[in-house]
Amino acid sequence: LLLRQGRVTEGRESLDALLPSLRAGAPAVLLSRALSERALAAYLAGDGPEIVRFAEEALGLAEPTGDRLALAEALRRLGIGQEFCGEEALAQATYRRCVTVVGDAEDRALIELAAGCTNDLGELERHAGRYEAALGWYERSLALWGEDPPAFMLLIQTMNAGAALVGLRRLPEAIVRLESVVVEAERAGARSVLPEALALLALAL
Numbered sequence: 001l002l003l004r005q006g007r008v009t010e011g012r013e014s015l016d017a018l019l020p021s022l023r024a025g026a027p028a029v030l031l032s033r034a035l036s037e038r039a040l041a042a043y044l045a046g047d048g049p050e051i052v053r054f055a056e057e058a059l060g061l062a063e064p065t066g067d068r069l070a071l072a073e074a075l076r077r078l079g080i081g082q083e084f085c086g087e088e089a090l091a092q093a094t095y096r097r098c099v100t101v102v103g104d105a106e107d108r109a110l111i112e113l114a115a116g117c118t119n120d121l122g123e124l125e126r127h128a129g130r131y132e133a134a135l136g137w138y139e140r141s142l143a144l145w146g147e148d149p150p151a152f153m154l155l156i157q158t159m160n161a162g163a164a165l166v167g168l169r170r171l172p173e174a175i176v177r178l179e180s181v182v183v184e185a186e187r188a189g190a191r192s193v194l195p196e197a198l199a200l201l202a203l204a205l
Contacts, residue, residue, distance in 0.1 A: 123160065
């Protein structure tokens with residue numbers, strides 16, 4: 001809860017205080033999920049090696065249990081840590097494994113993890129200039145949500161798809177997507193999205 005309130009330092013300290021008691025006797029799944037949460041705290045604090053350290057421990061605990069959520073959470077965090085540390089090939093493999101683990105699950109928590117991984121696979125492809133592959137991952141990320149995507153995720157993934165379309169010089173399609181992002185971001189008060197969306201739209205016009 002503290003992490004989701006933006007109180008990152010307090011969240012890290014709270015988890016660090018909790019982990020010794022969990023290590024002493026908690027079920028592996030519970031400890032794994034707590035370590036994944038600690039890896040998230042490290043990400044929010046900008047500490048790449050710490051993300052990887054906690055995520056690798058979480059993964060090691062989750063794998064023997066067969067618990068799909070614990071395993072997918074650990075893989076998601078590990079991929080983020082690897083990407084953060086510049087290990088893009090490792091991150092790609094980890095993200096792909098997470099997507100495979102989630103499979104065709106209908107649980108929203110699992111879908112969110114897979115959608116995040118597919119979006120990040122798109123980002124890695126786009127940053128490498130492979131815009132067609134990037135667009136494919138962004139479209140897959142959007143499709144995972146079905147008819148009811150979270151509003152903010154829909155904005156981000158639509159904007160990213162628009163960016164890939166700009167890279168492909170499919171400008172009319174890019175403009176449609178990016179204009180929809182700008183309109184919806186302004187309507188919803190999602191101001192953090194607007195600078196990038198407007199910059200991309202300027203490139204497309």
